Amino acid sequence: MKIAVLPGDGIGPEVTAQALRVLEALSLPGLTLFEGDVGAVAYRRHGHPLPPETLEMARAADAVLFGAVGDFSCDDLPRHLRPEQAILGLRAELTLFANLRPAAGFPGLEDLSPLKPEIARGIDLLVVRELNGDVYFGDKGERDSAGGREGWDAMSYNEAEVRRIAHTAFRAAQKRRKKLTSVDKANVLETSRIWRETVIEIAAEYPDVELEHMYVDNAAMQMCRSPGQFDTIVTGNLFGDILSDQASAVVGSIGLLASASLGERQTEFGTFGLYEPIHGSAPDIAGQGKANPVAAVLSLAMLLRHSLGREEEANRVERAVAQVLASETRGGDLGGTASTSEIGDAIVSTLLTI
Amino acid sequence: MKIAVLPGDGIGPEVTAQALRVLEALSLPGLTLFEGDVGAVAYRRHGHPLPPETLEMARAADAVLFGAVGDFSCDDLPRHLRPEQAILGLRAELTLFANLRPAAGFPGLEDLSPLKPEIARGIDLLVVRELNGDVYFGDKGERDSAGGREGWDAMSYNEAEVRRIAHTAFRAAQKRRKKLTSVDKANVLETSRIWRETVIEIAAEYPDVELEHMYVDNAAMQMCRSPGQFDTIVTGNLFGDILSDQASAVVGSIGLLASASLGERQTEFGTFGLYEPIHGSAPDIAGQGKANPVAAVLSLAMLLRHSLGREEEANRVERAVAQVLASETRGGDLGGTASTSEIGDAIVSTLLTI
């Protein structure tokens, strides 16, 4: 089992280090780790945020454990050299088409939500965001027009792209509460019309899953008003970017949530994928031991489950994290005083008792 | 002063009727009203949701008072005959490029918000949504691709389009708390890059307004976490569709909010515009006297202010509505028993005391 570790910038390295300690504590046999540069640090060392050697390392692995990218030094770089191009490049080059973003409250931390307790209580949803298509990867550019310089971007989805993500979403819904909400803007977009028609076609293969369709504006409303109504959500790249962040915000624990970006390739043990905390690189607190490593550790749990076929270990890690979150050991983000490594210590020692 | 009244479908006619009673109570001299069909009712009578005579009536007026469109009979119509095409058609044909969507809590109704009281308290924002461009009105269609049928939509903004809406937004911010947040996805979209560069260019003309830029995913998060940070938001058609509905949801009073869609044309008294409640046609409660007419009445207030230059009357109407909302007279949507016309009665009689 080969894992490419790409810690990246800002707090990426320090939170990834704690995830690696947890991995080590699991003592899995036959595991090899490789470490590569990505983001601003890669730009500084190699002149590109996603150097070819990093890409090859990721490609050769069974899974990628990713930290975060971006720091202040990059603000003035042209777009193709900016850190976020590393993540877009990895998604495209490794065909990471399915982004899984679970959002649920943690026992004892319900109060983190900005929503009233009775509304926040029921949140337990999964956003399945398509990650290889839409207006993200279409042609784009600048041209002259009667109205001066014009920026343009081509949005599209074809049936094959939608079928692929729809299967992932229906299967995920089958493992959850068997309800799938497909979000689109089919009253305005042709892209969404094909999306909706194709999702309906695939639904026939999953009669045990209840499918509903929702316009994205309504979904954004419902996510605030009654997020508890959602189980699994499937949507395109752009709407998924917005809704998955909104979902994290209504749970309130943005610093604690993990994500998986799955590819098409099956490895010996599961599905190839890249795993990362949804928090960013937070350069303002980097290197101070203030970052909460929970999201990185939960990303590792997703890696164990999806890419290494280690469901049992994934559950153990998640239970250890939940116990630590419910305990006194809290970082500054949760009103406590524990440092990054102290939280790591607590997770490791709890894990060894489970 | 000519007002085209387009009540539309569902609860549109009954709430518009109350707005017209309020208008009558103001006894403005020299006012002529015209009434036209729009939406499903227009499709049934004339074979099109936006018949030419309705469009001409709207064009010839100083302002359009719009109810709502859509009912169950339209679910199976092809897209170009569906009620929402009426509203898209009016926006395009009448060059209604600036959608103003205020979202603020009403005194006494803070509890409507799904957010915790301490977070909901400070919400007082205005979303300025561009309404004539973006992926809404670009070329679109279906084509064959290696992945089967492919839906596509062209997204774009040019400098002239962005300048126009930016001026509207900066001027609106000047009348408010002088803070403008421009929302885009400039880290991915060329459309957004031109948007951002142009907004920055126009900002030089408004040195008294503080400008910030925010990615749409972050804006959707912040709108849940701390909506009180926003004063005026300016954004494109698609992001504006999502964020303005989200803003209404965090205030919680979706049934009570109004909107203005302003054009370029200056009339004798102000700016040509179309005014409508943000709630839809609610066909399930149509004709039962259950609809709350407050949003229609507040739309009338916006019409008085922006198209008829009647700031004083607009303020009177808004004060009357606020008093009624803070009183015992509440509709079923707010836990009371007052009917549509009883709420209208209360607003009219309060108005006459102001």
Ligand SMILES: CC(C)[C@H](C(=O)O)[C@@H](O)C(=O)O
């Ligand atoms: C950094 C950016 C390009 C990226 C995206 O929009 O996909 C980010 O917001 C995310 O969601 O991973």
Ligand SMILES: CC(C)[C@H](C(=O)O)[C@@H](O)C(=O)O
């Ligand atoms: C009905 C639909 C086309 C419309 C839009 O997307 O603009 C609506 O959601 C709105 O916001 O007025």
